[in-house]
Every structure is written in structure tokens, then in C-alpha cells.
Amino acid sequence: MSDASGAEPGQVATRRLHAGRIIALDADTVRFPDGSTGEMDVVRHPGASAVLPFLSDPAGEDPQVLLIRQYRYAAGGYLWEIPAGRLDAGEDPAACAARELREETGCTAERVERLTSILTAPGFTDEVIHLFMAVGLTMGEHAREADEFLTVEPMPLSRALAMIETGEIRDGKTICALLYAAGFRAGR
Structure with missing residues (x-):
């Protein structure tokens, strides 16, 4: 679902903060469904x-x-x-x-x-x-x-x-x- 400008929600940018043996930690800039943006810390795991x-x-x-x-x-x-x-x-x-x-x-x-x-x-x-x-x-x-x-x-x-x-x-x-x-x- 896109916002009024037609932009889809999702990742705008990412920055790796830590890479370890099991996980990585990224600081992502995210576009939310209402079109606003914000920072989210995301733990990346291979599953x-x-x-x-x-x-x-x-x-x-x-x-x-x-x-x-x-x-x-x-x-x-x-x-x-x-x-x-x-x-x-x-x-x-x-x-x-x-x-x-x-x-x-x-x-x-x-x-x-x-x-x-x-x-x-x-x-x-x-x-x-x-x-x-x-x-x-x-x-x-x-x-x-x-x-x-x-x-x-x-x-x-x-x-x-x-x-x-x-x-x-x-x-x-x-x-x-x-x-x-x-x-x-x-x-x-």
C-alpha cells in the first residue's frame, strides 16, 4: 500500500552497526505507510x-x-x-x-x-x-x-x-x- 505520493513503505537506507558471529545489527531509515520516515534498529539473522x-x-x-x-x-x-x-x-x-x-x-x-x-x-x-x-x-x-x-x-x-x-x-x-x-x- 503506497502513501499519497505513491511511495511504497520500506527501507530507504541502511547502515551496519555491528556484525557478529550469529547476528548483525543495522540502523535502517524506513518509509512508513503514511509516508513519514524514521530510524529503526533491526537485528538481522540468517534464519x-x-x-x-x-x-x-x-x-x-x-x-x-x-x-x-x-x-x-x-x-x-x-x-x-x-x-x-x-x-x-x-x-x-x-x-x-x-x-x-x-x-x-x-x-x-x-x-x-x-x-x-x-x-x-x-x-x-x-x-x-x-x-x-x-x-x-x-x-x-x-x-x-x-x-x-x-x-x-x-x-x-x-x-x-x-x-x-x-x-x-x-x-x-x-x-x-x-x-x-x-x-x-x-x-x-
Whole structure:
């Protein structure tokens, strides 16, 4: 939707403030829908994939899922999560999900199915996380990175959903994947 002058909203200019190992920070000059302009700080992220591993048939009575309990410095301690990681340049999101599943849990999947994609915090970042579920798991050896401190915990889907309700699971991508799978994929 353009403004009265016919100009489309969007970026007018950008200036890189920081480039780090995981993110970059840009100061963008933005044209808003009403034609005005302003400065916005935007965290640039290459995107990520996350995967909800099912240890049993997702259509079963109360399927078993595999969660990880991982130390997250920025969150101030341990969080319950699903395996996830940053996309490599040009990497297919489903391939990233399968890679992260193998690296963090040691599991390989017979099938990785797309659930949905989410914007993590669109007020300040362009990060998109692609959510998947994995079925037909085979256990193997993990290949965690040096800064990954986690344990792998199997549990019934019902317990994971109860942990969302009680606030034990607070990670956004994990909540979305569990609720999406429970609402649209599991038990059907």
C-alpha cells in the first residue's frame, strides 16, 4: 500500500552497526505507510530450523516426544526446547532440521515434515524459524557444539503440553511446535 505520493513503505537506507558471529545489527531509515520516515534498529539473522522429534506414532493415543533441556546464558539458566539451529548459507530448512536433530540428539529421522514458519520478534528482527516434526527415529551418536550443554528427555506429548500450561516450557519455538503438532498433526 503506497502513501499519497505513491511511495511504497520500506527501507530507504541502511547502515551496519555491528556484525557478529550469529547476528548483525543495522540502523535502517524506513518509509512508513503514511509516508513519514524514521530510524529503526533491526537485528538481522540468517534464519533457523527447529524440529519436534516423535519417538512414537504422532497419531497414537499420547505419543512420545523428545525434548532437550539446554543451558541458555541469555535466558539465565536451563530451558526446555526442541532441537534447533541456524541455517547455513543456502541450506534448505528441512535439511537444517535433520542436521540439528542429529547433532543435538544423535537421532536420524525416516521423515521430516514441515509444520509452519514463525517470525520470532518482528518488531526488531527479521529472524524466521522453520518448524518441523520428525518421525521414524533411529538413535545414534550426537555431535554437539562446544557451547551446547543439554540433556535429552523423552516424555509423553501430554506432559509437554502440561509443561507449557504451568510455565515450565517458556521457549517460543518449542511452544509453537508442540501446540501446532498437538492441534493439527498428532492424534489424527
